[in-house]
Amino acid sequence: MPEITKIVITGGPCAGKTTAMSWIQNAFTQMGYTVLFIPETATELITGGVAPWTCGGNVDYQKCQMKLQIEKEKVFCAAAATMPGDKVLVVCDRGTLDSKAYMDELEFQSVLRSIDTNEVELRDNYDAVFHLVTAAKGAVSFYTTANNTARTETPEEAAAMDDKLISAWTGHPHFRVIDNSSGFEEKMRRLVVEISSFLGEPEPLEIERKFLIKYPDITWLENEPNCQRVEIIQTYLKSDDDEEVRVRQRGSNGHYVYFKTIKRKVSGIKRVEIESRLSQTEYLSLLMEADTSRRQIRKTRYCLTYQGQYFEIDVYPFWTDRAIAEIELSDENAAIVFPKQLKVIKDVTEDEAYKNHSLAAM
Numbered sequence: 348m349p350e351i352t353k354i355v356i357t358g359g360p361c362a363g364k365t366t367a368m369s370w371i372q373n374a375f376t377q378m379g380y381t382v383l384f385i386p387e388t389a390t391e392l393i394t395g396g397v398a399p400w401t402c403g404g405n406v407d408y409q410k411c412q413m414k415l416q417i418e419k420e421k422v423f424c425a426a427a428a429t430m431p432g433d434k435v436l437v438v439c440d441r442g443t444l445d446s447k448a449y450m451d452e453l454e455f456q457s458v459l460r461s462i463d464t465n466e467v468e469l470r471d472n473y474d475a476v477f478h479l480v481t482a483a484k485g486a487v488s489f490y491t492t493a494n495n496t497a498r499t500e501t502p503e504e505a506a507a508m509d510d511k512l513i514s515a516w517t518g519h520p521h522f523r524v525i526d527n528s529s530g531f532e533e534k535m536r537r538l539v540v541e542i543s544s545f546l547g548e549p550e551p552l553e554i555e556r557k558f559l560i561k562y563p564d565i566t567w568l569e570n571e572p573n574c575q576r577v578e579i580i581q582t583y584l585k586s587d588d589d590e591e592v593r594v595r596q597r598g599s600n601g602h603y604v605y606f607k608t609i610k611r612k613v614s615g616i617k618r619v620e621i622e623s624r625l626s627q628t629e630y631l632s633l634l635m636e637a638d639t640s641r642r643q644i645r646k647t648r649y650c651l652t653y654q655g656q657y658f659e660i661d662v663y664p665f666w667t668d669r670a671i672a673e674i675e676l677s678d679e680n681a682a683i684v685f686p687k688q689l690k691v692i693k694d695v696t697e698d699e700a701y702k703n704h705s706l707a708a709m
Contacts (some may be wrong), residue, residue: 348428348477348559349381349430349431349432349433349573350433350434350435351422351424351427351428351433351435351437352436352437352438352474352475352546353356353424353437353439353440353472353473353474354437354438354473354474354475354476354477354542354545355439355441355442355473355475355476355477355478355516356368356371356438356439356440356477356538357442357445357476357477357478357479357512357516358440358478358479358509358525359479359480359481359484359505359506359508359509360481360483360490360492360500360504360505360508360509361481361483361491361505362479362480362509363479363481363482363531363534363535363585364387364441364479364707367479367535367538368384368440370481370535370536370538370539370592371436371438371538371539371542371551372384374542374543375436376386377546377547378543379432379433379434380431380432380434380435380436380561381430381431381434381435381436382435382436382438383423383426383427383437383639384438384440385423385437385438385439385440385641386440386461386629387410387415387440387441388412388415388419388441388446389441390413390633391415391624392408392412392415392522392636394493394494395490396660399449402602404448405449405450406457406458406471407451407639407699409449409454409458409624409692410458410461410462411494412446413443413446413462414436416439416441416442416443416446416463417443417462420439420472423437424437426525426608431651434437436546439473442469442476442506442516442652443469444466444469444470444515444516444677445515446458447466447511447513447515448508448511448512448515449511450543450634454684456462457567458635462584465600465602466602467598467599467600467602467603467604468518468602468604470518471519471520471597471598471604472520473519473544474521474624475519475521475522475523475542475545476510476516476519476521476522476523477523477525477541477542478500478516478522478523478524478525479525479534479537479589480509480524480525480526480527480655481506481508481509481621482496482505482511482527483488483503483505483506484505484509484526484527484634485527485528486527486560488529490505492627493512493595494638502580502626508583509576510572510573513573513652514572514573515577517573517574517650517652517657518575518576518577518650519610519649519650520606521545522650522652522657523541523657524652524655524656524657525537525538525541525546526655528558528655531666537570537572537677540677540678541583544677545605545618549623553610553619553675554621554675554677554678554679554695555618555673555674555675555696556674556676556696557671557672557673557694557695557696557701558671558672558673558691558692558693558694558695558696559669559670559671559691559692559693559701560669560670560671560689560690560691560696561668561669561670561689561690561692562662562666562667562668562669562670563660563670563688563689564576564688565648565662566650567688568649568660571651572650572686573651573652573653574649574651575599575649575650576599576645576648576649577597577598577599577647577648577649577650578596578597578599578645578648579595579596579597579644579646579647579648579661580596580597580643580644580645581593581595581596581644581645581646581703581707582595582634582637582644582705583637583638583641583704583707584633584637584638585636585637585638586609586638589612590608590609590611591608591609591610591611591702591704592608592609592610592626593607594606594607594608594609594630594633594634595607596630599621603627604635605624605625605626605627605629605630606618606622606623606624606625607622607623607625607629607630607633608622608623609621609622610623610643613677621633625676627651640708640709641704642707642708643707644663644703645663645664645706646662646663646664647661647662648660648661648662649662651665651686653684653685653686654660654684656674656683656684657675658672658673658674658685658689659673659674660670660673661673662691669692671701672685672691677685681699
């Protein structure tokens with residue numbers, strides 16, 4: 348059975364998603380992947396006559412869209428499991444959580460109840476999410492509605508929708524924003540680099556910077572539209588000296604997903620990281636292999652998207668004056684711009700004392 352990875356390519360109107368699919372096809376086919384594409388569900392429905400203005404209302408339409416999206420993904424992944432080859436990349440042209448940007452919170456919760464699911468399961472059902480910023484933000488002269496009959500937004504509306512989509516996906520453990528700070532071809536190259544880095548091509552390296560910060564303003568974080576609160580319980584397992592093995596429960600409001608991660612250090616900020624999704628049963632079974640010399644780490648993580656960067660701010664119950672801010676990079680020399688509300692004390696990327704593994708020591 349091949350290894351199946353499911354990713355989302357999302358973004359505001361006129362962000363380059365159609366062209367991105369061609370770049371992804373070319374790049375990852377050459378790397379040995381079988382690449383499958385799930386077409387954008389909204390475009391299929393709207394061009395077929397099913398739209399918010401033809402259904403009973405927006406909620407009725409969004410229920411239809413989300414149900415069809417979920418079923419399409421099931422079919423594609425089932426087909427992928429039968430295919431020859433070692434690696435299949437399933438690429439979703441938008442994902443289920445894109446619908447959240449087109450509803451208010453009450454409407455969104457109504458849709459979730461109608462299909463018997465929750466936001467955590469929908470969001471974290473994907474292995475990674477890549478957001479292409481609309482041309483209306485930073486490249487407005489290239490913004491057009493001519494290449495998509497389902498697109499009707501003005502540049503101002505497109506920019507506002509782009510913000511809502513970023514907010515909808517913030518909280519995913521592997522979320523990246525590709526902005527318009529370069530030319531379009533370079534934007535596509537940056538997308539391929541980000542996907543390659545996530546997939547571990549040519550090797551599964553994690554480039555992470557970690558900073559000790561002053562205890563953040565929790566009220567500010569929880570009121571930011573581009574910030575999502577996540578509860579994490581992290582347990583270290585028995586392992587060899589040259590590697591770190593952990594399992595993690597991640598979610599909110601009683602809804603959780605589970606992961607196993609193996610890390611091996613390459614250099615100060617580079618590590619080989621292999622992560623796999625677990626069922627709840629597998630997670631509970633692995634807890635029996637816990638390293639009893641280390642305590643469980645319980646923390647509240649605030650995932651914050653800021654100027655195209657994705658910060659993970661960890662607040663621990665045993666600290667009242669400080670916290671940790673992390674950011675993953677595709678280039679170890681990339682510049683980092685912090686929000687003014689986050690006060691950096693020092694860079695602790697290479698300081699073993701601030702590793703979770705060390706904080707878990709009893």
